[in-house]
Amino acid sequence: MTILLKVTGLTKQFAEKVVVDDIDFTLKENTSTALIGPNGAGKTTTLSMLTGLLKPTSGSVKMQNGEVRDNIGFLPQYPQFHPWLSAIEFTEMAAKLNGVPAKSAKKDAQKTLEFVGLGNDLNKKIATFSGGMKQRLGISQAIVHKPKLLLLDEPVSALDPVGRREVLDLLKGLQQETTILYSTHILNDAEEMTDQLLFLRDGKLVEQGTLREVRQRFDELHYVVEFSSEEEAKHFTDQYEPKGKVKGCFVYIAIIDEGPSMQQLLKYLSDTPYKIRKVERQTASLEEIFMKVAKRI
Numbered sequence: 271m272t273i274l275l276k277v278t279g280l281t282k283q284f285a286e287k288v289v290v291d292d293i294d295f296t297l298k299e300n301t302s303t304a305l306i307g308p309n310g311a312g313k314t315t316t317l318s319m320l321t322g323l324l325k326p327t328s329g330s331v332k333m334q335n336g337e338v339r340d341n342i343g344f345l346p347q348y349p350q351f352h353p354w355l356s357a358i359e360f361t362e363m364a365a366k367l368n369g370v371p372a373k374s375a376k377k378d379a380q381k382t383l384e385f386v387g388l389g390n391d392l393n394k395k396i397a398t399f400s401g402g403m404k405q406r407l408g409i410s411q412a413i414v415h416k417p418k419l420l421l422l423d424e425p426v427s428a429l430d431p432v433g434r435r436e437v438l439d440l441l442k443g444l445q446q447e448t449t450i451l452y453s454t455h456i457l458n459d460a461e462e463m464t465d466q467l468l469f470l471r472d473g474k475l476v477e478q479g480t481l482r483e484v485r486q487r488f489d490e491l492h493y494v495v496e497f498s499s500e501e502e503a504k505h506f507t508d509q510y511e512p513k514g515k516v517k518g519c520f521v522y523i524a525i526i527d528e529g530p531s532m533q534q535l536l537k538y539l540s541d542t543p544y545k546i547r548k549v550e551r552q553t554a555s556l557e558e559i560f561m562k563v564a565k566r567i
């Protein structure tokens with residue numbers, strides 16, 4: 271896959287404080303990358319340096335075949351809209367500002383608004399828009415000029431679950447045509463839409479890779495067996511090796527080097543007199559992994 275953007279040694283220092291500390295990553299074409307990390311980790315500062323809004327203290331941001339500036343669309347965390355403009359006027363203005371020729375700006379704005387689901391609201395004033403509609407308008411101003419790279423700062427965090435779903439589906443559709451880098455606090459979303467994860471903590475990139483790779487490094491895989499009573503759960507644990515941990519009616523058995531296999535466990539259980547309610551192989555959610563990365567020294 272072709273590399274679209276290469277970030278090397280990117281650093282930002284405000285007075286004495288280094289808030290982005292020597293980070294390296296690449297973005298491949300037509301992939302989506304989630305930038306995650308606790309409050310103050312440096313996500314917005316990183317995105318601001320990529321957009322050119324902030325000058326890096328050191329390091330470089332290089333785009334394959336072109337200038338970053340000419341090839342990005344950006345949705346800030348708190349986009350500013352002119353409430354007295356209509357959706358089409360605002361998007362047309364954004365198109366012109368981003369270099370779309372005046373004669374096609376209106377048509378492109380209309381097509382983009384239709385794409386983001388605002389086709390019936392072209393002439394409505396932004397002042398009347400809901401949060402979800404504004405976010406879709408924000409996305410339309412970021413993509414109207416068909417940028418190669420779309421940068422989004424917390425695109426769904428301010429939305430309710432319905433709005434989040436709509437915007438997320440919209441972004442998934444966009445992924446076919448552009449490369450996306452977005453920051454988020456909502457880890458379920460990152461879990462759903464990401465080819466690459468970048469974990470920032472105290473300005474440092476402490477983890478990166480695909481969801482699968484990060485999972486493999488952090489996940490403590492285990493089986494959960496639900497018994498019909500705590501007594502049975504304890505009795506089972508006394509007999510069975512490797513020893514599980516008992517919590518009420520549940521026993522948690524760690525999977526180490528792929529052992530024991532589910533078949534071995536089920537076979538063992540079927541030869542016992544216990545009433546088993548459920549046997550499951552569990553993986554940690556991204557949220558749990560995030561907590562581990564965030565707390566790791």
Ligand SMILES: Nc1ncnc2c1ncn2[C@@H]1O[C@H](COP(=O)(O)OP(=O)(O)OP(=O)(O)O)[C@@H](O)[C@H]1O
Nearest residue numbers: 284285287289307308309310311312313314315316
């Ligand atoms: N202009 C500035 N001058 C001084 N310090 C700044 C400036 N902008 C940001 N910072 C500091 O840099 C650190 C990183 O901030 P940044 O907004 O990039 O974090 P973030 O990961 O986006 O956080 P959040 O999730 O809360 O939005 C914070 O400690 C912040 O106070």
